Each structure stands twice: as structure tokens, then as C-alpha cells.
Amino acid sequence: MIEIRFHGRGGQGAVVASNLLAMAAFREGKDVQAFPYFGVERRGAPVTAFTKLDDKPVRIKSQIYEPDHVIVMDASLLKAVDVTQGLKAGGLVLINTDKKPQEVHGIKGKIATVDATAIAVKHGLGSREAPIVNTAILGAFAKATGIVKIESLVESILDSAPAKKDENAEAAKEAYESVLMGGE
Numbered sequence: 001m002i003e004i005r006f007h008g009r010g011g012q013g014a015v016v017a018s019n020l021l022a023m024a025a026f027r028e029g030k031d032v033q034a035f036p037y038f039g040v041e042r043r044g045a046p047v048t049a050f051t052k053l054d055d056k057p058v059r060i061k062s063q064i065y066e067p068d069h070v071i072v073m074d075a076s077l078l079k080a081v082d083v084t085q086g087l088k089a090g091g092l093v094l095i096n097t098d099k100k101p102q103e104v105h106g107i108k109g110k111i112a113t114v115d116a117t118a119i120a121v122k123h124g125l126g127s128r129e130a131p132i133v134n135t136a137i138l139g140a141f142a143k144a145t146g147i148v149k150i151e152s153l154v155e156s157i158l159d160s161a162p163a164k165k166d167e168n169a170e171a172a173k174e175a176y177e178s179v180l181m182g183g184e
Contacts, residue, residue, distance in 0.1 A: 001054040002147060003064040007083045008073035010045045011126075013134030016162065017071070018049035021138055023156035024148040025053040033058045046081060053147070070109075071141055072096060073116070073133050084108050094141050094179075096133050101182020111182040114140035114175050123167040123174075135161065139172030140179035150176045 004021065008014030015036040022034035030053040037048040050064045066086040075097040077083060084093060084107055091109045096116040104111050116136035126132035135157055142150045154169045161168040 001052055001056075001058060002069070003067045004051045004069045004071060004141075004147075005064045005067040005083075006047075006049040006051070006071045006073065007077050007081060008047050008049070008134075009077070010047050011130055011132070012047075012073045013132045014047045014049045014073055017073070017134035017138055018051045020135070020153070020156050020160060021051045021141070021148065022053065023160055024138075024142075024152040025051075027152040027155060028148060030054060031056060031058050033061055035061065037063055046077060067091060069094070069141070069145060069147075071137055073137055075099075078104075078106070092144055094137065094144055096137055100180055104182070112140065112144040112179050113182070114179040116140065116171075116175055119171050119174050119178065123164075123171040125164060125167055125171060135168040136171040136175040139175035142172075143176045143179045144181060 006014045018034040022032035026032045033052040052058045069092045072083050072095045087109050093107050093109045094112045097113050098115045101111040101113050116133035117131050119136040120131035120133045142148050142153050157169045158165050
């Protein structure tokens with residue numbers, strides 16, 4: 001089973017991202033689960049969402065304590081939350097930041113970065129002050145891990161994104177081409 005934990009802030013689309021990733025994996029024949037964990041349910045508050053996928057039925061619905069990969073939708077969370085807690089050896093941490101992977105310090109695991117904020121703003125997703133970065137971060141994740149194909153992700157976005165389907169699909173494709181990979 002592959003387990004992915006999303007760390008975002010309310011309003012960034014972490015829950016939708018988790019669902020879209022599950023839909024893309026389902027298109028590719030995987031069994032999937034996607035679900036959120038909420039604390040204080042308000043815009044800007046930390047939000048965690050989870051996606052599980054496997055070739056076999058996924059029967060256990062629980063939080064993910066030992067993720068294979070972590071997606072950080074807001075780099076400010078790196079100072080507020082231990083996003084790598086329980087990360088499995090060799091796991092990827094994908095961070096929405098304008099920094100290169102080698103400029104991000106204090107993270108264990110492989111690091112990938114993408115400026116999902118700039119991509120979201122460019123495509124009119126949310127506002128400059130509150131961009132919705134979920135589809136951009138998913139495009140980067142598809143490229144960085146190869147877990148889902150960009151085509152499956154784009155189809156899921158076009159079918160199920162709540163708004164601006166074409167803009168979200170384009171943001172995912174741009175981030176797929178823009179993600180930067182770092183080492184351990």
C-alpha cells in the first residue's frame with residue numbers, strides 16, 4: 001500500500017487534492033481511500049488529508065502515521081508542524097516553495113519543490129493573497145513520484161475539480177514540468 005499525507009491550510013484545497021489523487025489512481029486500476037482530518041475548521045488553520053492506494057483492497061481507514069510520501073502545501077507549516085513525522089525511509093517530501101530542494105533545511109527524506117503558489121496565481125486559482133495550490137501540487141507529485149500518470153490526473157481534474165477545470169488542469173501540467181528534485 002502507498003500512503004500519502006497532505007499538510008495544508010484551510011482553503012488551499014488539501015482535501016480536494018487528496019480526493020483528486022485517489023480518483024487518478026482509481027482510473028489506473030488501484031483501490032483507493034481519501035479522507036481528511038480536521039482540527040479547527042477555518043480558513044488558514046492547519047488541515048491534514050490522507051490518500052491510500054494499492055493493487056489490493058484497502059480495508060483499514062485510519063490516519064496515516066507512517067506515510068510513504070508527504071505533500072506540504074504551505075511552507076510555513078514546516079515551522080509549525082513536524083510534517084516528516086513517521087515518514088518511511090526513502091519517502092519523498094514535496095514542498096510548495098519558490099526555493100530549490102537544496103535550499104530547504106531540516107527535512108529528512110528526499111525533497112522536491114515546486115512554486116505551486118506562483119502557478120496557481122498565474123492560472124487564476126484563488127487570489128494572490130489566498131491561492132488554491134492543490135492541482136499544481138498534484139502535478140508536481142505525479143512527476144516526482146510516478147505514482148499516477150499526468151494524463152490520469154488531468155482527466156480527474158477535468159471531471160471533478162469544483163471550479164475552473166481547465167485552469168486547474170493547466171496548473172497541474174505546468175507544475176509537472178516545473179518540479180525540482182533534490183537528494184536525501
